[in-house]
Amino acid sequence: MNNIELIFPEIFISLSIMFLLILGVFKKDSSKIIHNISLLVLLITAVITFNETLSINPTTLFNESIIIDYLSSLMKIITLLGAFVVLLISSNYLRTFKIFKIEYPILILSSVLGMMIMISSNDLIVFYMGLELQSLALYVLATFNRDQLKSSEAGLKYFVLSALSSGLLLYGCSLIYGFTGSTNFNVISTQFNTNEYAITFGIVFILVGLSFKISAVPFHMWAPDVYEGSPTSVTLFFTMVPKIAALTVFIRFLYVPFLNLIDQWQMILVFLSIASMLFGAIAAIGQKNLKRLIAYSSISHIGYALAGLATGSNEGIQNSVIYMTIYIIMNLGFFSCLLMMKRNNIYYEQIDDLSGLSKNHPLLSISLLIILFSLAGIPPLAGFFAKFYIFKSVIEQSMYFLAIVGLLSTVVAAFYYLRIIKIMYFDEEKDSYDKDHNLWLKLSLTVSTILILMYFIFPSELIDVVSKIKII
Amino acid sequence: MNFPILSSLILLPSIGALFLFFTKSKSENKITAKYVALFTSLVNFFLSIYLWFLFDQATSAFQFVEDRIWIKGLINYKVGVDGISILFIILTTFITPLCIISVNNSVTKRLNEFLIAILVMETFMIGVFCSLDLVVFYLFFEAGLIPMFLIIGIWGGARRVYSAFKFFLFTLLGSVLMLVAIISIYWITGTTDVVQLYELGIDTKYQNLLWLAFFSSFAVKTPMWPVHTWLPDAHVEAPTAGSVLLAAILLKMAGYGFIRFSLGLFPSASEVFTPLIYTLSVIAIIFTSLIALMQEDMKKLIAYSSVAHMGFVTLGIFTIQQQGIEGSIIQMISHGLVSAALFLCVGVVYDRMHSRLIATYGGIVTVIPKYAILFMVFTLAALGLPGTSGFVGEFLILMAAFKDNFLVAVLASLGVIIGAAYMLWLYKRVIFGKLINSELKKMIDLNKSEAFTLTCLAIPTLYFGFYPEPLINTIEVSIRDLIDTYNFSVASKQ
Numbered sequence: 001m002n003n004i005e006l007i008f009p010e011i012f013i014s015l016s017i018m019f020l021l022i023l024g025v026f027k028k029d030s031s032k033i034i035h036n037i038s039l040l041v042l043l044i045t046a047v048i049t050f051n052e053t054l055s056i057n058p059t060t061l062f063n064e065s066i067i068i069d070y071l072s073s074l075m076k077i078i079t080l081l082g083a084f085v086v087l088l089i090s091s092n093y094l095r096t097f098k099i100f101k102i103e104y105p106i107l108i109l110s111s112v113l114g115m116m117i118m119i120s121s122n123d124l125i126v127f128y129m130g131l132e133l134q135s136l137a138l139y140v141l142a143t144f145n146r147d148q149l150k151s152s153e154a155g156l157k158y159f160v161l162s163a164l165s166s167g168l169l170l171y172g173c174s175l176i177y178g179f180t181g182s183t184n185f186n187v188i189s190t191q192f193n194t195n196e197y198a199i200t201f202g203i204v205f206i207l208v209g210l211s212f213k214i215s216a217v218p219f220h221m222w223a224p225d226v227y228e229g230s231p232t233s234v235t236l237f238f239t240m241v242p243k244i245a246a247l248t249v250f251i252r253f254l255y256v257p258f259l260n261l262i263d264q265w266q267m268i269l270v271f272l273s274i275a276s277m278l279f280g281a282i283a284a285i286g287q288k289n290l291k292r293l294i295a296y297s298s299i300s301h302i303g304y305a306l307a308g309l310a311t312g313s314n315e316g317i318q319n320s321v322i323y324m325t326i327y328i329i330m331n332l333g334f335f336s337c338l339l340m341m342k343r344n345n346i347y348y349e350q351i352d353d354l355s356g357l358s359k360n361h362p363l364l365s366i367s368l369l370i371i372l373f374s375l376a377g378i379p380p381l382a383g384f385f386a387k388f389y390i391f392k393s394v395i396e397q398s399m400y401f402l403a404i405v406g407l408l409s410t411v412v413a414a415f416y417y418l419r420i421i422k423i424m425y426f427d428e429e430k431d432s433y434d435k436d437h438n439l440w441l442k443l444s445l446t447v448s449t450i451l452i453l454m455y456f457i458f459p460s461e462l463i464d465v466v467s468k469i470k471i472i
Numbered sequence: 473m474n475f476p477i478l479s480s481l482i483l484l485p486s487i488g489a490l491f492l493f494f495t496k497s498k499s500e501n502k503i504t505a506k507y508v509a510l511f512t513s514l515v516n517f518f519l520s521i522y523l524w525f526l527f528d529q530a531t532s533a534f535q536f537v538e539d540r541i542w543i544k545g546l547i548n549y550k551v552g553v554d555g556i557s558i559l560f561i562i563l564t565t566f567i568t569p570l571c572i573i574s575v576n577n578s579v580t581k582r583l584n585e586f587l588i589a590i591l592v593m594e595t596f597m598i599g600v601f602c603s604l605d606l607v608v609f610y611l612f613f614e615a616g617l618i619p620m621f622l623i624i625g626i627w628g629g630a631r632r633v634y635s636a637f638k639f640f641l642f643t644l645l646g647s648v649l650m651l652v653a654i655i656s657i658y659w660i661t662g663t664t665d666v667v668q669l670y671e672l673g674i675d676t677k678y679q680n681l682l683w684l685a686f687f688s689s690f691a692v693k694t695p696m697w698p699v700h701t702w703l704p705d706a707h708v709e710a711p712t713a714g715s716v717l718l719a720a721i722l723l724k725m726a727g728y729g730f731i732r733f734s735l736g737l738f739p740s741a742s743e744v745f746t747p748l749i750y751t752l753s754v755i756a757i758i759f760t761s762l763i764a765l766m767q768e769d770m771k772k773l774i775a776y777s778s779v780a781h782m783g784f785v786t787l788g789i790f791t792i793q794q795q796g797i798e799g800s801i802i803q804m805i806s807h808g809l810v811s812a813a814l815f816l817c818v819g820v821v822y823d824r825m826h827s828r829l830i831a832t833y834g835g836i837v838t839v840i841p842k843y844a845i846l847f848m849v850f851t852l853a854a855l856g857l858p859g860t861s862g863f864v865g866e867f868l869i870l871m872a873a874f875k876d877n878f879l880v881a882v883l884a885s886l887g888v889i890i891g892a893a894y895m896l897w898l899y900k901r902v903i904f905g906k907l908i909n910s911e912l913k914k915m916i917d918l919n920k921s922e923a924f925t926l927t928c929l930a931i932p933t934l935y936f937g938f939y940p941e942p943l944i945n946t947i948e949v950s951i952r953d954l955i956d957t958y959n960f961s962v963a964s965k966q
Contacts, residue, residue: 053929131662144890184585190935196582199898227487246593331521363764371839377858378615378644379610379612379614379615380611384611388607388651391651391652392546392655395652395659396659400656403655404652407649407651407652410644411641411644411645411648413641414641414644418636418637418641419638421621421625422636422637425622425625425626426633426636456611459542459543460543460544463543463546464544
C-alpha cells in the first residue's frame with residue numbers, strides 16, 4: 001500500500017475513538033479524562049494533518065476513491081480546530097445541565113471522523129459513508145440533553161428530515177451511477193454524455209441533499225428548530241463544523257466531475273444563494289430567541305458562501321473558504337457570549353435577556369458589538385472583507401444581479417443585528433450575569449474579537465493560505 | 473517627506489481612544505478623560521495646521537502621498553491630499569476639539585465612551601478625506617456609521633432608537649451600491665487607485681451606471697431631496713456634539729465625494745446627469761427652505777436649512793466651473809463652521825431650559841446678551857450676509873449658475889430669500905419679542921467654555937467672509953486641473 005501515511009489522521013482518530021469507548025466503559029467517572037484526551041486527540045490529528053498532508057501534491061488512494069490535496073487538508077484542519085474549540089468551551093455548559101458524559105466528546109470525534117472522510121472523498125460511496133457517519137453522530141448530539149423536551153424534539157426532527165434528504169441524495173447517486181457506470185468522480189468526469197438529462201437530474205438530487213446539510217433555502221426548515229432545541233454547545237458545533245465539510249463536498253462534487261455542466265448547476269446555485277441570503281435576512285427580523293436568530297443568520301451567511309461557489313472560478317472557491325473561515329470565527333465569538341449569559345445556573349438565550357448588558361458587562365458587550373457589526377458586514381471589521389472578497393469574485397463573472405441582491409440583503413440583515421445592539425446599549429439594564437467564567441471561554445471570546453477587529457491590518461495572510469487551493 | 477503625516481493624522485485619535493478605553497476602569501475621574509481626548513484632538517489640529525503650512529499651493533498633484541501594499545495584488549493603502557481635500561481635513565480637526573469642549577453640559581452619562589466614539593469618528597472622517605484608493609475610501613466612509621449610530625442611539629433624545637436606525641439603514645442602503653460600483657471599477661480597469669484611474673479614465677459605456685451607483689450613496693449622505701428624511705430625525709435626536717459632527721463634517725463627505733469621484737472619474741456621465749442634479753438641488757433649496765420656515769423645533773429648522781445649503785453645494789459642483797466648485801467648497805467649509813455653531817447655540821439654550829421648541833423662548837436678549845450677539849453672527853452667516861463666509865460661497869455658486877442656466881440660478885436665488893426669511897424669523901422669535909415665559913429670566917449667560925467654542929467658530933466665519941483668499945488659493949490650482957481634465961475628456965468623447 002503506497003502513501004498510507006496520508007490517511008494517518010483518519011486512522012489515528014478512529015483508533016482513538018475505539019480506545020476512548022473502551023476506557024469509558026471500564027473506568028468509572030472517566031468523563032473528565034475522556035474530555036481532555038479527546039481535546040488532545042483533535043489537536044494531535046490537526047498537527048498530523050498539517051505535517052503530513054498540507055504541502056503535498058494531490059494524491060489519490062484506494063482506487064482513486066480518496067483524494068488528499070491542499071483543499072482537503074486545509075478543510076480538515078479547520079474542522080479539527082473548530083471541533084477542538086467547541087469541546088474546549090462547552091464543558092461548563094454541559095456540567096450545568098448534568099450532561100457532562102463520556103459520550104459527548106466521543107460523538108464529536110466520530111462526527112469529525114465522518115467529516116474528514118467526506119472532505120477527502122473522491123467517490124460517491126465514500127462520500128455517502130462519511131456523510132452518514134457524521135449525521136448519525138449529530139442526531140444523537142442534538143438530543144443530548146434528553147431530559148428536555150425541546151432537545152429530543154430537535155434530534156427527532158433532524159433525524160427524520162435528514163434521513164429524507166439522504167434518501168434523495170442516494171437516489172441522485174444511483175442515477176449518476178446508472179448513466180456513467182461509475183461512482184468515482186474522476187471516472188464520471190470522463191464518462192458522461194453532456195446531453196443526458198438524467199445526469200442533470202442526478203446532480204439536482206444530490207444538490208438537494210447537500211443543501212439540506214448546509215441548510216440552504218428552501219431546504220432550511222429544520223435549522224431553526226434544531227438550533228434552538230439542541231444544547232447551546234451543540235448548536236455552536238452545528239453552526240460551525242458540519243458546514244465546512246458539506247461545503248467541501250459541494251466544491252469537489254460540482255467542480256471535479258461536473259465542471260462541464262456548469263451552465264446547468266450554476267443557475268441552481270445562484271437560486272440557492274439568493275434565496276438563502278434574502279430569506280435568512282428577512283426571517284431573522286422577527287425572532288426573539290438568540291439561537292433561532294443565529295440559525296437564520298447562518299442560513300443567510302451560507303448564501304454568501306454559495307455565491308462564491310456559483311462563480312465557477314478558482315477565486316470564487318477560495319473566497320468562499322475565506323468567508324467560511326471568518327464566519328466561523330465570528331460565530332465562535334457570538335456563542336462564547338451566549339455561553340456567558342448565565343445567572344444562578346440558568347442560561348439565558350432570549351434577545352431581551354441582553355437588555356442593558358453594556359452597563360453591567362462593558363467588555364462583554366463591546367465584544368458582542370464588534371462581532372455583530374462584523375456579522376452585518378460593516379467595515380473595517382473582518383465580516384466586511386469576507387463579503388467584499390465574495391462580491392469581488394461574483395462581479396468578476398459579471399453576475400451583477402447576484403451581487404446587488406446580496407448586498408441589499410446585507411442591509412436587511414443589518415437591521416436585526418442592530419436590534420440586538422440596540423437592546424444591549426440603548427435599553428434599561430437587568431440583573432447582571434455571573435462574572436466568573438471559564439478561562440477558555442474568556443480566551444475564545446477575546447481571541448475571536450481581536451481577530452475580527454484586527455483583521456484589516458493583515459488581510460493578506462488568509463488570502464495567501466487559501467490561494468493554494470486549485471480545483472479547476 | 474519621510475514622516476507619514478497623514479497616517480499620523482488618521483491614527484492619532486484612535487490611539488487616544490484606545491488609551492481612554494484601557495484607562496477607563498481605573499480612573500473614574502471624568503475631567504481626566506476629557507483632557508486626554510481634548511489633548512489628542514488638539515495635537516491633531518496643530519498637526520493638520522502644520523500640514524497646511526507645508527502644503528504646496530502651486531501644484532495640483534497629490535502631496536504627502538503614502539502608498540503601502542495592503543491586500544497583496546488587490547488593494548494598496550494609499551493616502552494623499554490635494555487642494556480639494558486639505559481644507560476638509562482641517563475642518564475636521566478643528567471641529568472635533570470644539571465638540572469635545574462642548575460635551576461639558578450636554579452629555580451626563582458614560583462620558584468616557586462618548587469621547588471614545590468621537591475620537592474614533594475623527595479617525596474615520598480624516599480617513600475619508602485622505603484616501604486615494606476607492607476601497608480604502610469606502611472602508612472609512614462606511615466605518616463612520618458605527619460610532620455615529622452609537623452616538624445617536626446611546627446619548628440621543630426621546631426618539632433616538634428610531635433615528636439611529638433610520639440613519640444607519642438609509643446610509644448603508646445607499647452605500648452598498650457604491651461598493652458594487654467600486655468592485656466593478658476594479659474589474660473593468662484592474663485598479664482602484666484613484667490617481668491611476670484619473671490617468672486611465674473609465675470607458676464611457678460603463679460610466680452612467682457607475683455614476684448612478686456612486687450617486688445613490690452620496691445623495692443619501694449629502695442629503696439630497698427626496699432621500700433627506702433621515703437628516704432631520706438624526707439631528708433632532710442626536711446629542712449636541714453628535715449634531716455638530718453630523719452637520720459640520722459627515723455631510724461634507726458626500727460633497728467631497730461628488731467632486732473627487734463623480735466629476736473626476738466619470739466626466740461624461742456627470743455631463744449627462746447634470747440636469748438631474750440641477751433639478752434635485754433646486755427642489756432641495758426651495759422645498760426644504762419652505763419646510764424650514766414652518767418648523768417649531770429649532771434643531772429641526774437648522775437641519776432643514778442644512779439640506780437647503782447642501783443643495784447649493786451640489787448645484788455649484790455640477791456647474792463645473794472654476795467659481796462654482798470653489799464656491800461649493802467654501803460653502804461647505806462655511807456651512808461646517810456655521811451649522812456647527814448654530815447647533816451649539818441650540819445646545820446652549822437646551823441645556824438650560826430643556827426645550828428645543830421655538831415657542832418656549834422669546835425676549836431673551838435682555839437675559840443673555842452675549843449669547844444673543846453670537847447667535848446673531850451665525851444667523852447672519854447662515855443667510856449669507858456679505859462679510860460672512862456664507863456669502864462668499866453662495867455668491868460664487870450663484871454666479872457660476874447664472875452663466876450656465878439662468879432659470880436654475882433664478883430659482884436658487886429665490887431660495888436665498890426664503891433662507892433669509894426663516895433664519896431671521898427664528899432669531900426674532902427666540903431672541904426678541906416680549907419675555908412671556910418667566911422661567912427664562914433664570915437663564916445664565918454663556919459660561920467660559922461655551923463662549924470660547926462659539927468665539928472660535930465666529931472668528932473664521934468672519935475672517936473668511938472678509939478675506940477668503942487663503943481658502944481660494946489653496947483650492948484654486950487643484951480645481952482648475954480638475955476642470956481641465958473634465959473638459960478634455962468630455963470634448964474627446966465628442
